[in-house]
């Protein structure tokens with residue numbers, strides 16, 4: 001892959017970020033490695049507007065890495081509830097324990113060491129190193145790949161490792177020489193990808209025709225290929241899954257069980273998928289649809305009001321007062337279901 005010279009890309013991006021980029025996000029103030037790391041992990045698959053609120057509440061509950069490492073993974077999952085991609089929460093917990101046990105509670109500043117920590121990839125490691133320690137390192141997340149591919153007119157399949165390797169090398173060459181510019185440049189790439197050169201409807205294609213500072217240098221724009229870059233070739237096989245929920249209610253309590261450590265909603269609390277108490281008087285409720293990245297779920301809920309509480313239950317099962325259930329780590333459709341039903345007034 002050959003990269004033509006795009007005049008003043010780095011300088012112009014830095015100036016743009018200083019004048020028009022984002023400066024007031026909660027993780028941009030008091031930039032400690034802990035706060036930067038947390039924001040980077042949250043932002044991986046969640047929109048900024050959602051992260052702004054959830055970030056503050058996470059920090060309130062786990063104000064520093066020692067508190068996070070000393071908490072149970074259940075507490076972390078409960079705080080993460082509703083944000084999806086729960087592997088992130090499990091890795092946050094594991095990573096906190098490694099940093100406390102092996103690095104005395106301080107994140108290393110070497111991107112290669114950061115990359116070895118649970119849940120931290122190469123781009124996230126670079127972002128933490130730049131924002132927390134001013135280390136010279138290049139980021140290349142999905143947004144940055146798109147920006148670079150469009151401006152340089154890279155029409156290759158970016159799921160191929162050779163293309164990604166080449167983009168990494170290019171991203172490293174583009175880094176500013178002055179260390180004082182590193183933060184603005186890195187933040188500029190993030191801001192530009194998130195607000196201007198977006199996946200759908202980048203500013204150059206919007207009806208209001210907002211100006212893009214690179215419009216006369218962007219190869220995708222000049223060749224009318226903005227919609228075709230980056231190339232989308234990856235086919236996602238979507239699995240259709242049907243599942244039952246058996247919702248047992250007894251005197252204001254709901255029966256929940258912890259899901260296995262692997263698979264859908266790993267380690268979160270949910271309703272049993274089998275009629276484990278062998279009851280015949282179930283009320284069939286409206287089906288619930290839920291879409292995951294590679295799976296479309298159709299859930300069939302059955303409600304059963306019990307007149308006595310089965311005593312024999314397993315370790316990862318619990319009768320939970322309805323008022324407390326939402327404090328657990330629950331999959332999004334389970335919490336939405338609990339909020340939508342007036343189960344508190346149900347009784348046999």
Ligand code: SF4
Nearest residue numbers: 197202204212218221
């Ligand atoms: S001209 Fe369009 S595609 Fe090119 S950098 Fe600007 S917003 Fe992105």
